[in-house]
Amino acid sequence: xxxxxxxxxxxxxxxxxxxxxxxxxxxxxxxxxxxxxxxxxxxxxxxxxxxxxxxxxxxxxxxxxxxxxxxxxxxxxxxxxxxxxxxxxxxxxxxxxxxxxxxxxxxxxxxxxxxxxxxxxxxxxxxxxxxxxxxxxxxxxxxxxxxxxxxxxxxxxxxxxxxxxxxxxxxxx
Amino acid sequence: xxxxxxxxxxxxxxxxxxxxxxxxxxxxxxxxxxxxxxxxxxxxxxxxxxxxxxxxxxxxxxxxxxxxxxxxxxxxxxxxxxxxxxxxxxxxxxxxxxxxxxxxxxxxxxxxxxxxxxxxxxxxxxxxxxxxxxxxxxxxxxxxxxxxxxxxxxxxxxxxxxxxxxxxxxxxxxxxxxxxxxxxxxxxxxxxxxxxxxxxxxxxxxxxxxxxxxxxxxxxxxxxxxxxxxxxxxxxxxxxxxxxxxxxxxxxxxxxxxxxxxxxxxxxxxxxxxxxxxxxxxxxxxxxxxxxxxxxxxxxxxxxxxxxxxxxxxxxxxxxxxxxxxxxxxxxxxxxxxxxxxxxxxxxxxxxxxxxxxxxxxxxxxxxxxxxxxxxxxxxxxxxxxxxxxxxxxxxxxxxxxxxxxxxxxxxxxxxxxxxxxxxxxxxxxxxxxxxxx
Numbered sequence: 001x002x003x004x005x006x007x008x009x010x011x012x013x014x015x016x017x018x019x020x021x022x023x024x025x026x027x028x029x030x031x032x033x034x035x036x037x038x039x040x041x042x043x044x045x046x047x048x049x050x051x052x053x054x055x056x057x058x059x060x061x062x063x064x065x066x067x068x069x070x071x072x073x074x075x076x077x078x079x080x081x082x083x084x085x086x087x088x089x090x091x092x093x094x095x096x097x098x099x100x101x102x103x104x105x106x107x108x109x110x111x112x113x114x115x116x117x118x119x120x121x122x123x124x125x126x127x128x129x130x131x132x133x134x135x136x137x138x139x140x141x142x143x144x145x146x147x148x149x150x151x152x153x154x155x156x157x158x159x160x161x162x163x164x165x166x167x168x169x170x171x172x173x
Numbered sequence: 174x175x176x177x178x179x180x181x182x183x184x185x186x187x188x189x190x191x192x193x194x195x196x197x198x199x200x201x202x203x204x205x206x207x208x209x210x211x212x213x214x215x216x217x218x219x220x221x222x223x224x225x226x227x228x229x230x231x232x233x234x235x236x237x238x239x240x241x242x243x244x245x246x247x248x249x250x251x252x253x254x255x256x257x258x259x260x261x262x263x264x265x266x267x268x269x270x271x272x273x274x275x276x277x278x279x280x281x282x283x284x285x286x287x288x289x290x291x292x293x294x295x296x297x298x299x300x301x302x303x304x305x306x307x308x309x310x311x312x313x314x315x316x317x318x319x320x321x322x323x324x325x326x327x328x329x330x331x332x333x334x335x336x337x338x339x340x341x342x343x344x345x346x347x348x349x350x351x352x353x354x355x356x357x358x359x360x361x362x363x364x365x366x367x368x369x370x371x372x373x374x375x376x377x378x379x380x381x382x383x384x385x386x387x388x389x390x391x392x393x394x395x396x397x398x399x400x401x402x403x404x405x406x407x408x409x410x411x412x413x414x415x416x417x418x419x420x421x422x423x424x425x426x427x428x429x430x431x432x433x434x435x436x437x438x439x440x441x442x443x444x445x446x447x448x449x450x451x452x453x454x455x456x457x458x459x460x461x462x463x464x465x466x467x468x469x470x471x472x473x474x475x476x477x478x479x480x481x482x483x484x485x486x487x488x489x490x491x492x493x494x495x496x497x498x499x500x501x502x503x504x505x506x507x508x509x510x511x512x513x514x515x516x517x518x519x520x521x522x523x524x525x526x527x528x529x530x531x532x533x534x535x536x537x538x539x540x541x542x543x544x545x546x547x548x549x550x551x552x553x554x555x556x557x558x559x560x561x562x563x564x565x566x567x568x569x570x571x572x573x574x575x576x577x578x579x580x581x582x583x584x585x586x587x588x589x590x591x592x593x594x595x596x597x598x599x600x601x602x603x604x605x606x607x608x609x610x611x
Contacts, residue, residue, distance in 0.1 A: 037503045044364040044371075044502075047205075047237045048382070100242040107282040117353045119280040122341075124356045124515060127507040132500045133401075140372070140487040141405055167375070 033151050036169060138162045177271035178582040179264065179299075182307070182575040183252075184276075185241040186337030186362060186537065187221070189575040190259055192266075193274065193582025198575045200263045204255060209235040217258045231430050232385040243359070244278045244338030249288045253296050260297070272301035272591055274582045276574060279306050279341060279355055283603065290602040294594050301591035303581075304609050308332035308343035308350045310577030311535040315565065317580055331517060331528040333509070333548075334574075336536035337362040340496065340509065342516040344528055354519035356512045360499055362538045366391050368502070369492045377483040378423065386432050390421050390485075391492065393434050396443060396542040398490035399550060407446060408487040416442040417489060422482040435482060443489070444542075493541045497551060510551035529556055532564045535573045539566065 109118045136143035136155035143153035145160070150169045154160045178193030184204060191198035206215040209231055215238060240252035260266055273293055277286070286304075293302050311332045329346040340358040344351045370387045373380050380387055398404040408417040420435040434440050499506045507515070517528045529552075534545060545564045556562055567573040581587060592605040 041502065041504060044367045045243060046367065047239050047384070098247055100245050100247050103245070103247060103282055103284055107284060109282075115353075117280070117355070119282065122280055122352075122355050122357045124358055124507045124512045126505045127498075127500050127511060133498065135491065135501065137375075139376070140491055141409060 036150075137167065177266060178274055178587065179260075179266060179268075179271050180274045180575060180578040180582050182276045182310075182578060183241075183246075184337055185239065185244050187571065188255070188259065189572060190264060191575065191579065192264075193579050193587075195579055196576065197572060198579075200259065201571070202259065202263070204241060205237050205239045206251065206255065207232065207235045207237060209233070217255070220263060231426070233424060233426065233430075234382040235385065236382075237384055241338065244336070244361075245281060246285050246289055249292050253292060256292070256297065268297040268299045271299065272303070272588075273297075273299045274303045274305060274578050274587075276307050276310065276578065277304050278338075279308070279343065279350065279352060279357075286606055287602045290597065290605070294597045299594065301588070301593045302597075303587065303591045304606075305578060305581065306343075306350050307334055307336075307535070307574040308341065308345050308355075309348055310574045310581065311533055311567070312345040312577070313348060313580055314573055314577035315533050315567070317577075329524060329527055330531035330533050331513065332533045332535060333513065333539070334536045335361065335496065335509075335534070335538040337538075340512070340536075340538070342509075342513045344516055344520050344524065346520075346524065351520060354516050356516040356519075358496070358499060358506050358509065358512055359504070360496055360502075360506075361536075362388075362391075365395075365492050365495065365538065368495060369395070369488060372488045372492070373483060373485070376488075386423070389432060392540070394419055394421065394440055394485055394489050395492050396490055397493045397497075397544050397547045399446075399543060399547055401490070401494060404443075404446065404490055405487055408489075415486065416446060418484055418486050419489065420482050420484050425481055493538075493544070496538065497547065508551070509548060510555055513548075513552060514555045526560045529560045530563045532562070534564060534566050535570045537571045539570045 104119065109120045112118055114121075134143045134153045135141065136159050137152045138154055138159035141155050143155040143159075145154055146152070147154065147160075147163060147168060152163065152167065152169075154163045180191055180193050180198070182189040182198070186204060188200070188202050188204045189198040190200045190202075200220045202220040203218040205218060207218050208215050210233060211231060238248075238251060240246060240248040240255060242248075246252060260268055275289070275293065277289065281289070289304075290302070293299050309332075311334065312330050315330060316328075329344065332341075332343050332345055332350075334341045334343065338361045340360055341355055342357075343355045366384065366387050369391050370380055370383070373387070373390075404417065408415065419440045422429075422433055422435050424430050424432050495502050497508045497510065499508060513532065517525055520528065532548075532552075534548075539545070545566050549562060549564050552562055552564075590608070592608055597605050
C-alpha cells in the first residue's frame with residue numbers, strides 16, 4: 001500500500017530540487033543508510049541508551065571528509081601524551097568486558113559444518129514477504145512519504161517540518 | 174553429601190534464585206548493578222518480590238551495568254559480584270556445600286561456557302553443577318501440571334520463550350530441546366523498552382536515561398493489538414473518542430518516587446475494542462458516557478500547569494507489535510508466528526501436529542495483554558487446516574522456567590546428572606559439557 005502511494009507521487013512532482021554535491025555522494029552509496037539503520041538496531045540493545053548513542057554520533061562526525069583534517073590536526077597535537085594514553089587504553093581494553101559480537105566473532109562459527117546447529121544458524125532469517133509497514137517517525141501513524149535526504153518516513157507536511165527541524169540526519173545517514 | 178540444590182535462572186533481566194523443591198524462588202532480583210544519581214558507587218538492586226522495599230533506591234536516571242549482553246555472559250567479573258551478593262546476603266547458602274542448577278541460553282559459545290564453569294567451580298566452589306536450557310525446564314513444569322490429562326501429547330511441546338534479551342521458538346521432545354530446530358528472533362523486552370524510550374523521548378519528554386521508569390510504563394500500558402489498522406484509526410481520534418490515549422505521571426521525587434498511571438480505568442479502555450465493529454461501537458458509547466461523568470475540567474487545567482506527565486496513544490500497541498513484525502523496525506527477521514512455523518517445520522513431520530497442539534508461552538514479554546490471542550490469530554492461517562493450534566499461557570511466565578528447574582532438582586536422578594567439582598578438575602570444561610548434550 002504505502003509503496004504504491006509514494007512512488008507515483010515522487011514521479012509526478014515537477015519541482016526541481018537543488019541537491020548539494022556532497023548530498024549526491026551521500027545518496028549514491030546506500031551503505032550509509034544501511035549503516036545508520038544497523039546502528040539504530042544496535043542502540044536498541046544498549047543498557048544506557050542516552051550516553052552511548054551520543055558516542056556513535058561523534059564517531060560519525062569525525063568520519064566526515066570536511067572535518068577529517070581538523071581531526072588529524074587534533075590527533076597530532078595530542079601526540080605528546082600519546083604513549084601514556086595508549087598504555088592506559090590497552091590496560092582498559094584488557095579489563096573491560098567485551099561485547100557479545102566480539103566473542104561471537106572470536107568463536108568463528110562460520111567454519112563449522114552446515115549440519116551443526118549454532119548461534120548463527122538458529123536465527124529465524126528473513127521474513128517470507130518483503131512488505132514492510134512504514135510508520136511515521138514523528139507521530140507513529142501510517143507514513144506514505146520518505147525523506148529524500150535521509151530515507152526516514154513521515155505522513156504529512158506537519159510531520160515533515162518537524163522531521164526536517166529535528167531529526168533529519170542529512171549527512172550522517 | 175550435598176543435599177541443598179540451588180536453582181538459578183540467570184536471565185538477562187532478572188535472576189530467579191531459590192532452593193530446589195520449593196514452589197517459588199525465594200529471590201527475584203534484577204541482574205545488574207545500578208548507579209543512581211545520588212551515589213558514586215555501583216549498588217546492588219533490591220529484590221523485586223522478597224523484601225517489601227524497606228529503603229527503595231531512587232532509580233531516577235540510574236545508570237545500569239549488566240553482566241549479560243544479548244542474553245550471553247560477557248562480563249564474568251560483574252556476574253561474580255552479583256552472585257556473591259545473592260548467595261551471601263539473600264539466599265544465605267554456602268556454595269561449597271551445595272550443588273547448582275543453572276540455566277544457560279541455547280547455543281552458548283564455548284568461551285562463554287568455559288567462563289561460566291570457571292565462575293561456578295573456581296570462584297564459588299560449588300560441589301556439583303547441572304546446566305539446563307530454559308525451554309526444557311518450561312516443558313518439565315508444564316507437563317508436570319497436565320500429566321493427568323493426556324500422556325501421549327505431554328512428551329513434546331513447542332516452547333516460545335520471549336524474554337528480556339531475545340525470543341526463542343524451541344521444540345522440546347522428551348525433556349530435550351531439539352537444538353537443530355530452534356529458531357531465534359533477536360528481539361526481547363530490553364529492545365522493546367528501548368524502543369518505547371526512543372518514541373517517548375522524541376515525541377514528548379526525554380526519558381532516554383530512565384530505564385526502570387520506562388520498564389514500568391511498558392509493563393503497565395503496552396498491549397498487543399488484534400487489528401493494527403483499526404487501532405491506529407482509533408488512536409488518531411481526538412478527545413474523548415480516543416479510547417487508547419492514556420496518561421502516565423512521572424515521579425516528582427517529592428511526593429512520589431515512582432511513576433504511575435494517572436487513571437487506571439482509562440488505561441483499560443482498549444479492552445472494549447473487540448473484533449466486531451458493532452460491539453466496538455457499543456463499547457465505545459458506553460465508555461464515553463462513563464468518561465464524561467468522571468472527567469472534570471479542573472483535571473485538565475492541572476495537566477497544563479505541571480508538565481510532569483506524558484500521553485501515550487499508538488505507542489501502546491506499536492511497541493509490542495515489533496515482536497510480530499520485526500521487519501517494521503528495519504530488522505531482516507521474520508515475525509513470531511513465522512518463527513514458530515519454521516521451528517516446527519525443521520522437526521520430523523510426525524511431530525508437527527503435536528507441536529502445534531502444545532505451544533507454551535513463557536518469558537516476561539509474553540505478559541503483554543492479548544499476546545496469546547494475537548499469536549493464535551497470526552498462526553492459524555500459516556498452519557495446515559487439519560492441525561489444531563493450542564497455545565498455553567503460564568500462570569507466571571517469569572517464574573515458569575525456575576519452577577521447572579526446581580522440579581528437576583528435586584527429582585531422584587538429579588545428582589547423577591550433575592558434573593561434580595572433582596570431575597571438572599580432572600576433565601576440564603569441554604569434556605564435562607558433553608554430559609549435558611551441548
